[in-house]
Amino acid sequence: xxxxxxxxxxxxxxxxxxxxxxxxxxxxxxxxxxxxxxxxxxxxxxxxxxxxxxxxxxxxxxxxxxxxxxxxxxxxxxxxxxxxxxxxxxxxxxxxxxxxxxxxxxxxxxxxxxxxxxxxxxxxxxxxxxxxxxxxxxxxxxxxxxxxxxxxxxxxxxxxxxxxxxxxxxxxxxxxxxxxxxxxxxxxxxxxxxxxxxxxxxxxxxxxxxxxxxxxxxxxxxxxxxxxxxxxxxxxxxxxxxxxxxxxxxxxxxxxxxxxxxxxxxxxxxxxxxxxxxxxxxxxxxxxxxxxxxxxxxxxxxxxxxxxxxxxxxxxxxxxxxxxxxxxxxxxxx
Amino acid sequence: xxxxxxxxxxxxxxxxxxxxxxxxxxxxxxxxxxxxxxxxxxxxxxxxxxxxxxxxxxxxxxxxxxxxxxxxxxx
Numbered sequence: 001x002x003x004x005x006x007x008x009x010x011x012x013x014x015x016x017x018x019x020x021x022x023x024x025x026x027x028x029x030x031x032x033x034x035x036x037x038x039x040x041x042x043x044x045x046x047x048x049x050x051x052x053x054x055x056x057x058x059x060x061x062x063x064x065x066x067x068x069x070x071x072x073x074x075x076x077x078x079x080x081x082x083x084x085x086x087x088x089x090x091x092x093x094x095x096x097x098x099x100x101x102x103x104x105x106x107x108x109x110x111x112x113x114x115x116x117x118x119x120x121x122x123x124x125x126x127x128x129x130x131x132x133x134x135x136x137x138x139x140x141x142x143x144x145x146x147x148x149x150x151x152x153x154x155x156x157x158x159x160x161x162x163x164x165x166x167x168x169x170x171x172x173x174x175x176x177x178x179x180x181x182x183x184x185x186x187x188x189x190x191x192x193x194x195x196x197x198x199x200x201x202x203x204x205x206x207x208x209x210x211x212x213x214x215x216x217x218x219x220x221x222x223x224x225x226x227x228x229x230x231x232x233x234x235x236x237x238x239x240x241x242x243x244x245x246x247x248x249x250x251x252x253x254x255x256x257x258x259x260x261x262x263x264x265x266x267x268x269x270x271x272x273x274x275x276x277x278x279x280x281x282x283x284x285x286x287x288x289x290x291x292x293x294x295x296x297x298x299x300x301x302x303x304x305x306x307x308x309x310x311x312x313x314x315x316x317x318x319x320x321x322x323x324x325x326x327x328x329x330x331x332x333x334x
Numbered sequence: 335x336x337x338x339x340x341x342x343x344x345x346x347x348x349x350x351x352x353x354x355x356x357x358x359x360x361x362x363x364x365x366x367x368x369x370x371x372x373x374x375x376x377x378x379x380x381x382x383x384x385x386x387x388x389x390x391x392x393x394x395x396x397x398x399x400x401x402x403x404x405x406x407x408x409x
Contacts, residue, residue, distance in 0.1 A: 022387025135376065138385060142376040165369075165376050317375075317384040324375035327368070 002094035002122070004322065005086065006315035007079075008132070009098055009112065011064045011178065012154030012282060014044070014078075015309065016086055017316030019094075023309060024086050031078045032060045043081045051199070066155040066174040068104065069111045080119035093122035095322065097315045097329070101156040102128040103172035109330065125329040127315055129153070130160035131167055133280045135314030137304040141165055145275065146268030150257055150293070150301075151311065152283030154178050157253045159260035159277075163268055165328075171260035177283040179249045180205055187245030192235045194224035205286070208239045211250045212288030212295065250289065254296050261297060276300035280310040 006017040009029070016025035027044030034041055035057045042050060051060045063074040088094055096116050100109070109126060116124035130149045139147040139162070147162045155176045161169040184201040188194055196204075200222065208220045217239040226233040261272070279290055279301055290301040304310050318325045326332055374380060 017387070022384075135381065136385075138378060138381060140378065142373045142378075165373050313384060313387075316387070317381050320384050321375040321380065324371045327372055 002092035004095040004319045006097045006319045008312035015312035017312045019319050068108045076115040083120045095123040096121040099129045099132045099315045130158045132314030133310045134162045136310035146271035148277040152281040159257045161264045169263035171256045173256045175252045180246045183246045193227050196224040210288040211292040214288050272299045276302045280304040280307045
């Protein structure tokens with residue numbers, strides 16, 4: 001008997017929840033392919049460790065960008081391998097709930113469900129990430145009060161107002177942590193004339209990146225390749241520089257939160273002042289982001305206890321209560 | 335004999351029609367019951383079981399939030 005699954009198919013990481021067992025898989029959404037034959041060489045952690053250490057005929061790709069499938073075939077193969085790894089076979093075809101960005105288009109929606117069905121799912125249902133995040137973050141969404149969730153992922157940032165088990169207002173932008181890394185990469189190239197990889201840019205973000213001034217800030221030494229000379233070069237970056245570099249991306253995220261607040265019904269708006277907004281997703285871990293949102297919206301911001309897993313736990317709860325929560329799925333509301 | 339058979343057939347048709355009609359037109363309470371079931375399934379008590387599965391995560395390797403796409407070395 002197949003155990004039903006919930007999948008958080010994120011731009012950065014993929015998490016799988018199995019009915020009755022909890023989270024059984026948490027891996028980077030990366031797949032390594034042989035360029036010449038198209039053969040899959042590795043997925044997840046294994047593929048991630050291959051990045052930058054492979055000969056030219058092997059390529060490590062992220063099949064999702066901005067929360068959307070950019071390569072259907074590769075995504076299907078990745079889902080198929082993920083399902084195999086959690087025990088799905090030709091004879092055990094589970095029902096699958098997949099978390100997707102709320103701004104997903106009809107074509108993308110179809111691509112995700114088709115990829116899951118062709119990969120071995122008996123039934124594939126989609127649920128919006130902020131809704132799943134609210135369920136997983138244990139917010140009192142069954143009550144007639146306004147619950148606001150900000151989910152900042154690798155490729156998308158979404159804000160939702162939820163009350164009485166449904167979404168009341170929603171705002172999404174295709175901007176996330178990857179865009180912050182890219183902004184750092186571009187800044188270092190432009191201002192210091194050295195080239196750094198996305199991995200280094202991410203390390204800089206984690207080490208000294210912030211959205212607002214924080215206590216105990218320190219500088220960081222960064223090494224890359226001098227664009228003029230082609231030789232290794234080290235420069236010192238300050239937190240102020242990085243704040244400046246990522247300000248445009250952070251502003252877009254904050255503005256989307258402001259727009260969602262403006263869309264919320266007046267009756268619920270007062271709840272936010274007392275209950276605050278909840279921040280989930282890996283991007284929410286950026287230092288000073290909660291404070292920046294709080295300052296610009298004048299609404300308190302609280303960090304979820306499990307920001308990286310809230311979405312898959314919420315979808316997992318829908319799998320555990322499939323018939324009662326069927327109305328949550330995107331298809332059910334169309 | 336024929337009358338008995340006709341009576342049985344007529345009763346069967348009526349019963350079938352009643353059953354079919356009752357299934358097609360849900361009572362006004364159905365949607366209310368569904369909504370209540372939906373809200374109950376979202377209550378903190380109902381969600382406790384799912385969240386208790388969270389400790390399974392603790393034994394897993396901590397992942398970086400994101401990584402590079404396609405062997406980007408910054409060049």
